[in-house]
Amino acid sequence: MTSPKTTVQTIHSDRIGDSYYKIQHASGLTVFVYPKEENHSAFASFAANFGSINTAFQIEGEEGVRRVPDGIAHYLEHKLFESEEGDAFLKFSKTGASANAYTSFDSTCYIVSSSENLYESLEILLSFVQDPFFTKENVAKEQGIIGQEIQMYEDDPQWKVMFNLLRNMYHTHPVRNDIAGTLESIAEITPEDLYLCYNTFYTPSSMVLAIAGKIDVDTVIGLCDRLLKNRQEKHVRRIFENEPETVLSHRVEQKLPVAIPLFQFGFKRTPGEKPASVEKIAATEILLEIMAADSSPLFRRLLDAELINETSFDTEYFEGPGYDAVFFSGESRNPDAVAQEILKEAESLRKRGISEIDFLRAKKSVYGRNVSALNSTDSIANSLASMYFSGRELFSYLEALINIEPASVFAELSSISPANSVLSVILPED
Amino acid sequence: MMHGMRRSIGKGVHFLGIQDAKFKTMRISIHFLLPLRKDTVCANAMLPFLMGRAGGDYPDFTQLSQKLDDLYGAGLNTDAGKIGDAQLLSYSITGLSSRYAFMGENMALELAGLLKGLLFHPAFENGSFKEEDIRQEKRQICELIDSDMNDKRLYARRRCEALLADGEDWGINPYGTKEGIEALTSEELLLAWKRLLTNSQVEILALGDCDTSAVEKLFEEAFSSIERKDVFSYESLPLKKERVVRHESENADVAQSKLVMGFQTGITPRDPRMAAAKVMIGMFGGTPTSKLFMNVREKLSLCYYCSAGFSGAKGILYVQSGVESRNILRVEEEVQMQLSKMKEGEFTEEEILSVKKSMRNSYTSLSDSLSALEGWYFSQSLQGSYLTPEEALEDVEKVTEEEIIEAASSVTLDTVFALVGNGGGETA
Numbered sequence: 001m002t003s004p005k006t007t008v009q010t011i012h013s014d015r016i017g018d019s020y021y022k023i024q025h026a027s028g029l030t031v032f033v034y035p036k037e038e039n040h041s042a043f044a045s046f047a048a049n050f051g052s053i054n055t056a057f058q059i060e061g062e063e064g065v066r067r068v069p070d071g072i073a074h075y076l077e078h079k080l081f082e083s084e085e086g087d088a089f090l091k092f093s094k095t096g097a098s099a100n101a102y103t104s105f106d107s108t109c110y111i112v113s114s115s116e117n118l119y120e121s122l123e124i125l126l127s128f129v130q131d132p133f134f135t136k137e138n139v140a141k142e143q144g145i146i147g148q149e150i151q152m153y154e155d156d157p158q159w160k161v162m163f164n165l166l167r168n169m170y171h172t173h174p175v176r177n178d179i180a181g182t183l184e185s186i187a188e189i190t191p192e193d194l195y196l197c198y199n200t201f202y203t204p205s206s207m208v209l210a211i212a213g214k215i216d217v218d219t220v221i222g223l224c225d226r227l228l229k230n231r232q233e234k235h236v237r238r239i240f241e242n243e244p245e246t247v248l249s250h251r252v253e254q255k256l257p258v259a260i261p262l263f264q265f266g267f268k269r270t271p272g273e274k275p276a277s278v279e280k281i282a283a284t285e286i287l288l289e290i291m292a293a294d295s296s297p298l299f300r301r302l303l304d305a306e307l308i309n310e311t312s313f314d315t316e317y318f319e320g321p322g323y324d325a326v327f328f329s330g331e332s333r334n335p336d337a338v339a340q341e342i343l344k345e346a347e348s349l350r351k352r353g354i355s356e357i358d359f360l361r362a363k364k365s366v367y368g369r370n371v372s373a374l375n376s377t378d379s380i381a382n383s384l385a386s387m388y389f390s391g392r393e394l395f396s397y398l399e400a401l402i403n404i405e406p407a408s409v410f411a412e413l414s415s416i417s418p419a420n421s422v423l424s425v426i427l428p429e430d
Numbered sequence: 431m432m433h434g435m436r437r438s439i440g441k442g443v444h445f446l447g448i449q450d451a452k453f454k455t456m457r458i459s460i461h462f463l464l465p466l467r468k469d470t471v472c473a474n475a476m477l478p479f480l481m482g483r484a485g486g487d488y489p490d491f492t493q494l495s496q497k498l499d500d501l502y503g504a505g506l507n508t509d510a511g512k513i514g515d516a517q518l519l520s521y522s523i524t525g526l527s528s529r530y531a532f533m534g535e536n537m538a539l540e541l542a543g544l545l546k547g548l549l550f551h552p553a554f555e556n557g558s559f560k561e562e563d564i565r566q567e568k569r570q571i572c573e574l575i576d577s578d579m580n581d582k583r584l585y586a587r588r589r590c591e592a593l594l595a596d597g598e599d600w601g602i603n604p605y606g607t608k609e610g611i612e613a614l615t616s617e618e619l620l621l622a623w624k625r626l627l628t629n630s631q632v633e634i635l636a637l638g639d640c641d642t643s644a645v646e647k648l649f650e651e652a653f654s655s656i657e658r659k660d661v662f663s664y665e666s667l668p669l670k671k672e673r674v675v676r677h678e679s680e681n682a683d684v685a686q687s688k689l690v691m692g693f694q695t696g697i698t699p700r701d702p703r704m705a706a707a708k709v710m711i712g713m714f715g716g717t718p719t720s721k722l723f724m725n726v727r728e729k730l731s732l733c734y735y736c737s738a739g740f741s742g743a744k745g746i747l748y749v750q751s752g753v754e755s756r757n758i759l760r761v762e763e764e765v766q767m768q769l770s771k772m773k774e775g776e777f778t779e780e781e782i783l784s785v786k787k788s789m790r791n792s793y794t795s796l797s798d799s800l801s802a803l804e805g806w807y808f809s810q811s812l813q814g815s816y817l818t819p820e821e822a823l824e825d826v827e828k829v830t831e832e833e834i835i836e837a838a839s840s841v842t843l844d845t846v847f848a849l850v851g852n853g854g855g856e857t858a
Binding site: 015016017036038039040041087089090092093094095096097098099113114115116117141142143144145146148149151152154155156157158213256257258259260262293294295297299300303304306309310311312331361362364365366367368369371372374375376377429 | 450452453454455483491492495496498499500501502503504524525526529530532566569570573574576577578579580581582682683684685686717718719727728731732733734735752753754784786787788789790791792794795797798799800851
């Protein structure tokens with residue numbers, strides 16, 4: 001049951017010396033306010049727990065499963081900026097705020113950064129996101145624009161190397177599909193589809209508002225009281241078909257106009273029923289750091305063998321609803337040799353175990369980077385919003401990093417094995 | 431926040447410290463400026479890579495990386511770039527404030543000391559850079575030059591820039607050429623290192639939750655041990671050429687074509703028309719309510735992006751767009767048409783106000799980010815006038831309609847480059 005009263009909870013970190021507020025607003029929306037009094041601006045993200053992977057869902061009270069075209073979350077993001085009275089950008093231009101939006105696999109975020117007319121800008125943000133206006137004409141008009149956005153990504157080798165990997169790692173999970181869809185799928189999108197998705201997923205309980213910077217919590221609550229609409233909640237089940245634990249193929253390559261091959265080497269892991277805990281994320285991040293940071297023996301071997309370069313080699317922990325993987329990526333004259341070395345290192349680490357000194361060093365490094373990220377209001381607001389959708393909390397993550405034990409890190413190593421690996425390679429054209 | 435003063439701490443060496451405890455980190459940067467010339471560009475470009483790899487008390491790559499990890503994942507960034515007629519070699523380190531260090535380490539001294547060691551005591555063997563380090567960094571800088579091609583938007587812009595420069599030094603790649611890099615000897619690199627410390631203009635900035643005076647003292651002492659002479663002093667002249675508009679194109683196996691239009695303005699940061707030029711460019715193509723966005727994208731649905739950006743050091747205005755091949759000409763014509771509207775004063779008071787407000791928003795937000803603050807004050811140090819963002823805003827507010835028209839009138843199309851696509855590659 002939604003409480004009819006607004007409640008405010010303070011979340012404090014002794015270690016960091018910062019506090020933020022978690023507000024359960026009477027409308028049903030959860031709002032985070034992370035004040036930084038000495039800043040000159042604030043950054044806000046109004047986000048919906050609706051991304052490119054949510055193309056099949058069942059609404060409570062309905063018999064069948066609804067299926068919508070690939071790319072619809074992103075299309076909706078573009079179209080929400082329009083209303084009957086015109087473009088949201090025109091409204092923001094009166095406050096000077098810088099506004100934007102982005103769609104990821106599991107969410108859509110509408111963001112604004114503003115200094116002098118912050119509350120006016122917030123008002124515009126809250127209003128336009130709650131005011132859909134989709135017509136046949138304005139939906140058709142967007143096809144050319146998004147079509148060019150899709151084409152732009154088609155030419156981006158980093159983007160291609162990742163999606164080629166995902167398409168060979170996942171059999172059915174929609175994380176394998178391009179976030180913006182395809183030229184064909186977006187041609188099918190109708191105003192009715194957009195309203196259906198809007199009414200299903202843009203409801204207080206599946207949205208969040210997160211603001212960080214020069215901001216007063218009471219003024220934010222006042223704005224919410226005035227502007228947040230009481231919307232009918234729809235209980236919706238997000239549907240994902242059964243995803244096997246295996247991968248489709250272990251290797252995929254594509255030729256593109258690049259001068260040096262690009263690779264992404266990924267390991268598919270079994271996702272839990274619930275989103276990964278802060279402890280699991282901390283353990284995986286530290287494992288990747290121990291295995292492949294600049295200071296690691298693996299990095300040095302690859303560098304000395306001229307197989308990678310310092311600029312491009314990187315790792316990523318990639319997880320969300322129904323998917324969980326780790327990636328190693330970069331440029332290399334010989335991606336297959338890099339992949340072999342990574343597997344060898346995992347094997348060797350399994351045998352020799354994690355040394356105390358490597359563990360502490362990796363922990364310090366990951367901790368430092370995470371504390372540093374709290375300088376940035378963008379990073380804070382975006383993290384608060386995305387962690388909320390995954391049931392995680394910002395300061396608990398830092399504590400998890402500090403308290404992690406080597407054994408938990410070691411346990412994550414088992415997923416790095418050839419059986420669940422995919423190597424995606426982009427090769428230069430002949 | 432304290433707005434520090436830029437102070438001379440040696441011949442052609444300047445220091446600016448801005449201490450602000452609202453940040454959880456600090457950032458210490460040293461920028462070296464030298465003439466951008468074909469005969470020295472490669473050796474200079476190698477230095478940030480060689481010296482960012484090892485040095486001081488950490489003679490190899492792994493030891494240096496471990497030290498950075500031990501300093502709570504401190505970030506060391508070294509790079510070569512260019513501004514106008516100068517080559518820029520930058521060394522930056524960012525790290526946690528002492529209050530978050532487990533043992534209360536003095537992070538300013540740790541980070542500045544590390545940076546100083548890398549600059550003044552490179553990892554030498556027999557008096558020069560190690561052959562193995564040279565070989566490794568030559569390979570990596572060549573790969574970096576190659577990887578330019580991966581980003582087609584950037585690639586098209588660089589091609590347009592090269593055409594605009596037409597063989598003049600300011601157009602050369604600040605990483606040099608692969609052939610030039612391959613041919614470098616350790617003697618040339620040693621000379622380049624000496625040149626870096628002896629002849630360049632040096633701008634040091636320390637910002638954030640940082641004991642800036644300790645950092646200042648450290649570098650003042652370090653530079654006093656160098657006999658500084660023939661010191662370079664940055665200045666940049668605008669591109670000004672009488673010539674007919676040139677069209678060049680190149681075919682590529684890509685899905686989307688890239689159009690880059692390069693315009694001369696004759697306006698550089700020291701020009702009194704600069705503030706008006708910035709407002710004009712914002713109205714023309716700098717915001718989501720600009721003429722280019724509202725017309726080329728929103729009205730005609732021809733592209734996802736079409737925007738104008740200013741390369742102030744040479745006074746060049748670039749318009750960039752990603753389009754379908756068959757629409758290249760249409761976009762070019764539409765851009766010209768929107769520009770003529772700016773020249774003829776076909777814009778509203780609202781359009782002016784909206785760009786001024788957007789500039790106010792970004793200028794006042796600058797002080798919330800260490801890298802933005804550094805970027806601001808570093809560019810101010812090259813401009814003769816040394817303004818705070820607030821002072822610069824006063825100039826922006828004063829810009830009149832007539833001045834905007836005047837700035838627009840100085841814009842002339844010089845070079846159009848198109849990377850023409852064919853629909854894209856195939857998955858094997």
